[in-house]
Amino acid sequence: MAKSRVLLIGCGGIGTVAALNLQTGLQADVSLVLRSNYAAVQAAGFRIDSIDHGVLEDWRPATVLNSVPDTSADPITRFDYIVCCTKNIADSTPQLSDIMSPAVTPGHTVIVLIQNGLNIERPVQARFPTNIVLSGVSRTDAHEIAKGVIRHKQSDNLNIGAFNHPTIDPTELIAAAEHFVRIYSAGGKTVCRHEPNVGLDRWTKLVYNATLNPICALTGLDTGTLQTDGRSLDALVVPAMKEVVAVAAAKGYLLPEDIISRTIASNPVEKRISPSMLVDVRKGNLIEHENILGEVVREAEIADVTAPMLSMLYHLCCGVQLRLKEGQ
Amino acid sequence: MAKSRVLLIGCGGIGTVAALNLQTGLQADVSLVLRSNYAAVQAAGFRIDSIDHGVLEDWRPATVLNSVPDTSADPITRFDYIVCCTKNIADSTPQLSDIMSPAVTPGHTVIVLIQNGLNIERPVQARFPTNIVLSGVSRTDAHEIAKGVIRHKQSDNLNIGAFNHPTIDPTELIAAAEHFVRIYSAGGKTVCRHEPNVGLDRWTKLVYNATLNPICALTGLDTGTLQTDGRSLDALVVPAMKEVVAVAAAKGYLLPEDIISRTIASNPVEKRISPSMLVDVRKGNLIEHENILGEVVREAEIADVTAPMLSMLYHLCCGVQLRLKEGQ
Numbered sequence: 311m312a313k314s315r316v317l318l319i320g321c322g323g324i325g326t327v328a329a330l331n332l333q334t335g336l337q338a339d340v341s342l343v344l345r346s347n348y349a350a351v352q353a354a355g356f357r358i359d360s361i362d363h364g365v366l367e368d369w370r371p372a373t374v375l376n377s378v379p380d381t382s383a384d385p386i387t388r389f390d391y392i393v394c395c396t397k398n399i400a401d402s403t404p405q406l407s408d409i410m411s412p413a414v415t416p417g418h419t420v421i422v423l424i425q426n427g428l429n430i431e432r433p434v435q436a437r438f439p440t441n442i443v444l445s446g447v448s449r450t451d452a453h454e455i456a457k458g459v460i461r462h463k464q465s466d467n468l469n470i471g472a473f474n475h476p477t478i479d480p481t482e483l484i485a486a487a488e489h490f491v492r493i494y495s496a497g498g499k500t501v502c503r504h505e506p507n508v509g510l511d512r513w514t515k516l517v518y519n520a521t522l523n524p525i526c527a528l529t530g531l532d533t534g535t536l537q538t539d540g541r542s543l544d545a546l547v548v549p550a551m552k553e554v555v556a557v558a559a560a561k562g563y564l565l566p567e568d569i570i571s572r573t574i575a576s577n578p579v580e581k582r583i584s585p586s587m588l589v590d591v592r593k594g595n596l597i598e599h600e601n602i603l604g605e606v607v608r609e610a611e612i613a614d615v616t617a618p619m620l621s622m623l624y625h626l627c628c629g630v631q632l633r634l635k636e637g638q
Numbered sequence: 639m640a641k642s643r644v645l646l647i648g649c650g651g652i653g654t655v656a657a658l659n660l661q662t663g664l665q666a667d668v669s670l671v672l673r674s675n676y677a678a679v680q681a682a683g684f685r686i687d688s689i690d691h692g693v694l695e696d697w698r699p700a701t702v703l704n705s706v707p708d709t710s711a712d713p714i715t716r717f718d719y720i721v722c723c724t725k726n727i728a729d730s731t732p733q734l735s736d737i738m739s740p741a742v743t744p745g746h747t748v749i750v751l752i753q754n755g756l757n758i759e760r761p762v763q764a765r766f767p768t769n770i771v772l773s774g775v776s777r778t779d780a781h782e783i784a785k786g787v788i789r790h791k792q793s794d795n796l797n798i799g800a801f802n803h804p805t806i807d808p809t810e811l812i813a814a815a816e817h818f819v820r821i822y823s824a825g826g827k828t829v830c831r832h833e834p835n836v837g838l839d840r841w842t843k844l845v846y847n848a849t850l851n852p853i854c855a856l857t858g859l860d861t862g863t864l865q866t867d868g869r870s871l872d873a874l875v876v877p878a879m880k881e882v883v884a885v886a887a888a889k890g891y892l893l894p895e896d897i898i899s900r901t902i903a904s905n906p907v908e909k910r911i912s913p914s915m916l917v918d919v920r921k922g923n924l925i926e927h928e929n930i931l932g933e934v935v936r937e938a939e940i941a942d943v944t945a946p947m948l949s950m951l952y953h954l955c956c957g958v959q960l961r962l963k964e965g966q
Binding site: 538 | 775853855856859864867869870873874912946948949950951953954956957958959960961964
């Protein structure tokens with residue numbers, strides 16, 4: 311069987327782990343598009359310390375590009391998959407769909423969004439109405455700690471499922487998701503599974519992402535240190551999580567009863583996990599608060615569910631984003 | 639008439655302006671206690687650019703000390719006033735009353751707290767039950783931009799009034815407030831008035847301090863830039879201000895109807911005012927959130943007034959304080 315041609319955009323922590331898995335499985339021919347770390351990787355390859363893949367010095371993927379290639383002229387160059395592991399900053403340009411556009415073959419390329427947040431498929435489906443879009447929900451802890459230097463501390467765990475599509479046959483959607491899971495898992499160094507209930511999966515992760523992520527970004531504390539103030543869970547985290555659960559329920563996604571205690575338990579004090587938005591704030595990068603939090607607040611409004619904590623966190627994050635934009 | 643002997647503790651922006659006014663009036667003999675800027679002022683005096691006092695190079699107050707003197711042994715050294723212009727950080731040591739203690743003559747020294755927040759007199763009155771404690775509510779914009787370098791951009795405006803006292807005759811309290819106003823105003827370069835309704839005065843300032851101050855500290859934005867996001871007033875500032883007004887009302891302080899619009903109007907976009915807590919966060923200093931915001935939240939609980947916005951801002955500020963303490 312011919313290898314799948316994969317274009318992977320955005321090689322920070324999560325993207326590099328995805329590239330490693332796809333390459334290790336030998337069922338994909340991976341081209342990486344790098345931006346901020348292109349020069350560093352050209353010079354010295356990736357330096358990776360991974361709980362799944364070990365220590366790799368000067369790791370070089372097959373093809374490294376510094377921009378998204380235009381595949382429209384020559385059908386042989388077309389990609390079977392475009393895997394997006396960039397941040398998804400809804401309130402900045404260029405938009406993700408503009409970035410990937412030159413490499414999307416209508417009706418063929420499957421677009422995989424391994425990204426946080428809600429409703430992220432909407433602008434992509436609107437722009438590429440004949441392409442399948444897959445959801446990737448990653449639960450790993452992998453960060454780029456310097457240009458091209460990746461620290462991957464928690465085993466890769468990726469749920470893949472197709473976003474609903476108004477005109478594409480569901481069996482085709484499922485087949486695409488299952489095929490991607492196969493090529494991603496082939497190397498045997500990851501837990502990647504097909505999770506057909508994309509909505510439930512994404513709302514489940516939002517219990518963490520719409521609450522601990524902005525709270526840590528606003529206070530400057532990791533999830534462990536935050537909890538050393540005994541009041542922070544009761545006064546901030548749990549009430550905000552309850553609001554996420556309520557909005558999810560109004561949308562028809564009934565999260566398990568223990569979702570809040572489980573989410574907190576997976577962020578124990580001693581692990582001192584820095585959520586992505588906190589990492590971004592520390593680096594002076596823009597934050598993903600629109601997709602992670604803003605969409606939840608907007609869904610709450612549409613569903614007429616009161617979510618004052620989430621609304622306040624969201625608007626404070628809008629202020630942080632304004633500061634970050636001024637700093638750029 | 640003999641000059642009043644005044645010990646002034648804390649010579650940042652507000653403290654230096656107070657020292658200037660007291661010294662200019664020639665009715666006070668002022669000793670300053672400096673801490674962080676002691677060496678700089680010993681070497682080169684203060685450098686002051688003041689809207690009220692002009693540009694002063696190498697300004698040196700009469701007496702500069704680097705610790706609070708012990709006046710207990712010799713009555714002739716006792717102070718008539720101790721003016722506290724330090725930050726009032728309720729959740730750190732040493733506490734203000736410990737700091738001033740060696741210089742407080744029981745039954746004699748009048749303690750003037752030119753500081754933000756609510757219930758700040760309580761620990762001082764508890765520690766020095768026979769001393770009058772005056773409230774100073776300052777509305778000026780004066781900052782120390784480098785050690786001993788003061789920028790004073792908005793004319794000094796100080797309200798003085800006595801905090802209620804369980805055992806001291808009210809006429810004595812009033813006399814003390816009026817006398818302090820006299821010596822502070824004698825130089826004619828300030829608006830300093832006697833405001834007997836200390837509670838109303840402090841709650842009025844809290845409409846600003848319990849809302850814009852923490853919101854700016856959490857977002858990293860000055861009050862002007864904050865408002866360039868059109869939603870921030872409606873979504874954050876105004877609802878939080880309404881909660882302050884409601885708590886004040888429950889405490890018996892009916893703030894004027896236009897207090898919210900007036901408070902916002904005095905922080906126009908073009909002025910880009912950085913509230914004190916934002917300045918502290920930027921400098922890595924501890925913040926005064928306990929007195930400015932925590933006390934309001936606790937008063938709301940006591941009065942059974944719901945104040946979810948203030949509560950959330952407060953607990954986020956507790957997280958910021960934890961980070962600041964870790965950084966020290």
